[in-house]
Amino acid sequence: xxxAVATALVGVFGISGSLLMLFSALAMFRVRDxxxxxxxxxxATGLGMPLIVAAVYVYDIHTEGFxxxxxxxxxxxxxxxxxxxxxxxxxxxxxxxxxGQPVYRKTAPNRLARPPAGxxxxxxxxxxxxxxxx
Amino acid sequence: MMRLIxxxxxxxxxxxxxxxxxLTIVVRQFLPGRxxxxxxxxxxxxxxxxxxxxxxxxxSITITPGTLVTAIAAGTSTQPPxxxxxxxxxxxxxSALEGLYDxxxxxxxxxxxxxxxxxASTVTEVEQEEGRP
Numbered sequence: 602x603x604x605a606v607a608t609a610l611v612g613v614f615g616i617s618g619s620l621l622m623l624f625s626a627l628a629m630f631r632v633r634d635x636x637x638x639x640x641x642x643x644x645a646t647g648l649g650m651p652l653i654v655a656a657v658y659v660y661d662i663h664t665e666g667f668x669x670x671x672x673x674x675x676x677x678x679x680x681x682x683x684x685x686x687x688x689x690x691x692x693x694x695x696x697x698x699x700x701g702q703p704v705y706r707k708t709a710p711n712r713l714a715r716p717p718a719g720x721x722x723x724x725x726x727x728x729x730x731x732x733x734x735x
Numbered sequence: 736m737m738r739l740i741x742x743x744x745x746x747x748x749x750x751x752x753x754x755x756x757x758l759t760i761v762v763r764q765f766l767p768g769r770x771x772x773x774x775x776x777x778x779x780x781x782x783x784x785x786x787x788x789x790x791x792x793x794x795s796i797t798i799t800p801g802t803l804v805t806a807i808a809a810g811t812s813t814q815p816p817x818x819x820x821x822x823x824x825x826x827x828x829x830s831a832l833e834g835l836y837d838x839x840x841x842x843x844x845x846x847x848x849x850x851x852x853x854x855a856s857t858v859t860e861v862e863q864e865e866g867r868p
Contacts, residue, residue, distance in 0.1 A: 624761040631764060631771040636821045640803040641772075644757035647798050683753075687798040694797075694805045694821070705774055710828055712778035713806060713819050 607663035611656045618652030621645055634705035635697045639690055646686035651679045741844040748841055749795055756800030759824055772823040776805060777831050779818045782839060782851050789816055792842055796820055796835065 625645035629638045658675040665671075704711060763771055783789045793804045796818070803821040810816035825831035844850040 621757060621761065624764065628760050628764055628771075632774070632823070634774070636776075636803060636805060637772060637774050637823060640801065640821060640823050641760050643798065643800040643803075644753075644760050647753045647800060648757045683798055684794070687794040690797045691793060691804055694803050698805050704776070708774040708776060708821075711776045713776045 604663075607659060610659045611663075614652045614656035614659065618649045618656065621649035621652065625649065632705075634708075635702045636694055636704060639693050639697065643686065643690060646689075647683060650682050650686075654678045654682070738845060738848045741841070741848070745841050745845045748838070749798065752799045752838075756802075760800050763824065773825070774821065774823055775825065775828060775831065776819055776821050777828050777835075779820055779832065779835050780815045781810070781818060782815065782843060782853070784810075785846075788842065788846050789818075791846070792839055793818060795838060795842065799838075801825075802831075802835070 622645045625642050628641040632638060632641055654675055658671065661671050661675075698713070704714070781789065781792065783792050789807070793807060796802050797804050801822065801824045804818055805821050806819040808817040808819075820831070820835060822831045825834070840850045
């Protein structure tokens with residue numbers, strides 16, 4: 602691999618990965634609650650960090666030559682990043698729901714917000730009875 | 736053999752979903768004149784049965800940018816397990832469910848060797864079985 606191609610690939614992968622991290626962080630300011638913030642950060646861990654790993658791997662091939670060991674490390678790193686990011690997001694969202702974090706009021710429909718039976722005080726005289734939990 | 740082909744196509748499908756979802760999250764920040772996101776939490780009754788299928792499906796949903804699993808209700812002998820999915824960029828509940836069931840069909844084709852033929856029971860059917868309003 603010649604110098605120009607290697608430099609270009611390292612630059613493209615590294616810079617696009619870093620920009621994904623930056624824009625995911627900026628996107629966290631555009632949404633309003635904890636669940637959405639966990640949600641919009643997944644480009645950084647699901648695509649941004651694997652791209653940075655790819656940049657490092659191309660650089661490694663260019664400077665030290667191809668070796669199966671570094672290929673194995675790169676593939677394992679990408680797989681682990683994706684799996685760990687997924688499980689961590691699940692755990693974070695479970696923790697945020699179970700700890701009673703408020704959900705953004707414009708979340709519609711919110712199927713999770715069905716009150717337990719007996720909690721809603723239903724008035725049979727009311728002309729327009731709202732659906733429980735709607 | 737068919738499971739291997741389905742598995743490979745599922746891996747590419749998830750990779751493509753990660754790329755397009757990431758681009759959606761980034762690009763929508765620069766589209767003026769519209770609100771950034773429409774958060775919603777939808778209820779997804781599953782056709783997945785085993786623990787492995789449910790775990791794989793929940794992880795696939797969460798790794799796709801724009802959708803996030805917030806709660807998992809275990810299935811009983813009469814009801815399927817239910818996922819509660821937080822979706823950010825879907826236009827309506829129907830389109831969100833459509834995309835999720837497409838992903839589930841591909842996943843079940845991988846774990847079972849063929850896609851399931853039965854459609855998933857809808858939320859209203861599940862609610863009627865439970866006797867909820």
